[in-house]
Amino acid sequence: MVAGGxxxxxxxxxADDLVYRNGYASATLADIAGAAGVxxxxxxxxxxxxxxxxxxxxxTRGRVYAxxxxxWDRTLQPRDRVLGFIAMSVDARRDLALSGCPIGxxxxxxxxxxxxxxxxxxxxxxxxxxxLGAQFxxxxxxxxxxxxxxxxxxxxxxxxxxxxxxxxxxxxxxxxAARASAWIESL
Amino acid sequence: MVAGGxxxxxxxxxADDLVYRNGYASATLADIAGAAGVxxxxxxxxxxxxxxxxxxxxxTRGRVYAxxxxxWDRTLQPRDRVLGFIAMSVDARRDLALSGCPIGxxxxxxxxxxxxxxxxxxxxxxxxxxxLGAQFxxxxxxxxxxxxxxxxxxxxxxxxxxxxxxxxxxxxxxxxAARASAWIESL
DNA sequence: GTCTATAGGCAGATAGAC
DNA sequence: GTCTATCTGCCTATAGAC
Numbered sequence: 001m002v003a004g005g006x007x008x009x010x011x012x013x014x015a016d017d018l019v020y021r022n023g024y025a026s027a028t029l030a031d032i033a034g035a036a037g038v039x040x041x042x043x044x045x046x047x048x049x050x051x052x053x054x055x056x057x058x059x060t061r062g063r064v065y066a067x068x069x070x071x072w073d074r075t076l077q078p079r080d081r082v083l084g085f086i087a088m089s090v091d092a093r094r095d096l097a098l099s100g101c102p103i104g105x106x107x108x109x110x111x112x113x114x115x116x117x118x119x120x121x122x123x124x125x126x127x128x129x130x131x132l133g134a135q136f137x138x139x140x141x142x143x144x145x146x147x148x149x150x151x152x153x154x155x156x157x158x159x160x161x162x163x164x165x166x167x168x169x170x171x172x173x174x175x176x177a178a179r180a181s182a183w184i185e186s187l
Numbered sequence: 188m189v190a191g192g193x194x195x196x197x198x199x200x201x202a203d204d205l206v207y208r209n210g211y212a213s214a215t216l217a218d219i220a221g222a223a224g225v226x227x228x229x230x231x232x233x234x235x236x237x238x239x240x241x242x243x244x245x246x247t248r249g250r251v252y253a254x255x256x257x258x259w260d261r262t263l264q265p266r267d268r269v270l271g272f273i274a275m276s277v278d279a280r281r282d283l284a285l286s287g288c289p290i291g292x293x294x295x296x297x298x299x300x301x302x303x304x305x306x307x308x309x310x311x312x313x314x315x316x317x318x319l320g321a322q323f324x325x326x327x328x329x330x331x332x333x334x335x336x337x338x339x340x341x342x343x344x345x346x347x348x349x350x351x352x353x354x355x356x357x358x359x360x361x362x363x364a365a366r367a368s369a370w371i372e373s374l
Numbered sequence: 375g376t377c378t379a380t381a382g383g384c385a386g387a388t389a390g391a392c
Numbered sequence: 393g394t395c396t397a398t399c400t401g402c403c404t405a406t407a408g409a410c
Contacts, residue, residue, distance in 0.1 A: 007394095023296070025212045028385065039395050041388080050386065100295060107353035108287060108295040109210070122353040148362065151350065152343070155363050159346030163338065166294035166309040175335060176342050194376095215403060226377050231405065 008046045010036040016057045021099050024054060024109050024117075051117060054110075058120045061102055065124065069131050078138035082153070082184050085132065089157050090177045097164040097173060103128075104158050129154060139187055156180055195233045197223040203244045208286050211241060211296050211304075238304060241297075245307045248289055252311065256318050265325035269340070269371050272319065276344050277364045284351040284360060290315075291345050316341060326374055343367055 014035035018027040029050055033040045047053040068088075072081045089096060099105065103124045111118040129150045136146035160176035163169075201222035205214040216237055220227045234240040255275075259268045276283060286292065290311045298305040316337045323333035347363035350356075 022299075029387090030385080041397080042395055044387065045394070098300070100298075104349055104353075105295060108292055108349060111287070111352050112209075113285070118353075122355070125350060125353050148366070151347070151359055151363060152366060155346030155350055155359075156339070156343045157346065158349050159342030159344065160338070162291055162295060162345050162349065163312060163342055165298050166291075166305075166312050168309070172338055172342075176339060179335070179339060216405090217403075228379080228406080229377055232376070237404070 007036065007038050007042075011038055011043060011046055011053065012056045012060055015053050016060060019054065019057055019106070020102050024106065029053075054117055055120060058106070058117070058124065062124050062127065065127065069127075078135040079184065079187070082132065082135050082139075083181055085128075086153075086157065086177050086181050086184065089161065090174055093164070093170045093173050096161045097168065097170045100165050101158060101161045104161060125154070153180060153184075194223065194225050194229075198225060198230060198233055198240065199243050199247055202240050203247060206241065206244055206293070207289050211293065216240075241304055242307060245293070245304070245311065249311050249314065252314065256315075265322045266371065266374070269319065269322050269326075270368055272315075273340075273344065273364050273368050273371065276348065277361055280351070280357045280360050283348045284355065284357045287352050288345060288348045291348060312341070340367060340371075 011032065015027065015032045018032055018035060021027075022031075029043050030040050032053070033043050043053070047056070072084050076084060100108075103121060106121040107118065107125065110121055129147075132150035132153060133143070133146045136149045137143060141149060156176060157180065160173045164171075164173035198219065202214065202219045205219055205222060208214075209218075216230050217227050219240070220230050230240070234243065259271050263271060287295075290308060293308040294305065294312065297308055316334075319337035319340060320330070320333045323336045324330060328336060343363060344367065347360045351358075351360035
């Protein structure tokens with residue numbers, strides 16, 4: 001049960017949580033409204049459809065990640081920013097092994113030809129890739145190289161997260177993150 | 188429409204195809220039965236529940252992969268077996284970028300605490316990891332190292348597949364597979 | 375054994391009272 | 393504006409005719 005804030009905000013928070021833990025399809029509006037302390041039918045006063053609520057969830061996640069990147073940009077050097085990105089997966093290892101990546105799982109579920117939600121979720125990956133690319137460029141790589149390194153790093157972390165969940169093993173993720181960190185430190 | 192074979196087999200084939208392309212939840216029994224040319228209600232003569240049909244699909248995929256590994260074991264050397272594994276992703280790049288990995292997507296969707304289907308799907312990953320580990324051992328790595336290398340290789344390919352789908356770009360997968368192949372050849 | 379018809383339940387969405 | 397009650401549709405599953 002999400003308390004405080006206006007109802008629209010509470011609905012988005014509750015949806016964010018339930019969609020992450022149960023997946024989009026399994027997160028029913030009844031559950032979401034219940035968790036937000038809002039009557040079921042009233043959801044439609046704030047959101048036209050379930051999809052538009054999901055869209056708000058995706059936008060919220062995007063803002064949270066953007067804030068984190070901005071914070072790192074202000075306080076860390078490029079190499080430590082990338083290491084911080086990897087450490088983020090390690091810190092969240094429990095949730096990641098249980099429910100997957102908040103972006104990756106969503107993309108996997110919503111990606112259907114012509115689905116706007118799938119494209120919106122994919123955009124979150126693009127923003128991380130752009131930011132990672134900038135860090136690798138700052139570390140002296142060409143733009144082309146930086147793009148490839150970013151894709152490689154994100155790929156291995158996404159894959160490790162997926163495997164950690166599939167095999168129900170936190171270690172799978174922690175080990176691969178350690179290898180990725182060692183690689184970054186060797187650059 | 189799947190033709191030929193007994194009805195049970197046709198149902199599994201149709202389910203395999205539709206679950207892969209649409210996901211488990213979206214693949215309705217009506218669609219599956221329709222594609223198999225079997226009356227809807229009749230599905231329950233062959234399978235107790237939708238879950239047991241999914242279980243048969245997972246078992247079928249497992250047998251297909253096992254046959255492929257056996258074939259490579261008979262015809263290729265360890266290094267070429269691993270390269271063949273990577274090439275499998277490149278060959279299937281279109282489908283992978285469109286619908287994801289037949290194992291990974293399933294694990295992502297079905298992995299819920301206490302779900303038997305999630306564990307069955309995860310088992311398919313275990314079988315590939317065991318086989319990959321044997322190849323790395325044959326290439327001279329310790330058992331411990333071989334396990335880590337296997338997880339790393341599978342992680343990056345799974346992640347690249349996920350990203351290729353999310354970004355709707357075949358290149359993401361092809362590029363990462365090329366880097367992985369170069370790594371194997373350098374061992 | 376094979377299939378038709380339908381039950382039962384739950385989801386998203388709406389209409390209209392307050 | 394806020395909420396209650398309900399509607400429609402779809403999906404899994406079953407009961408029972410042939």
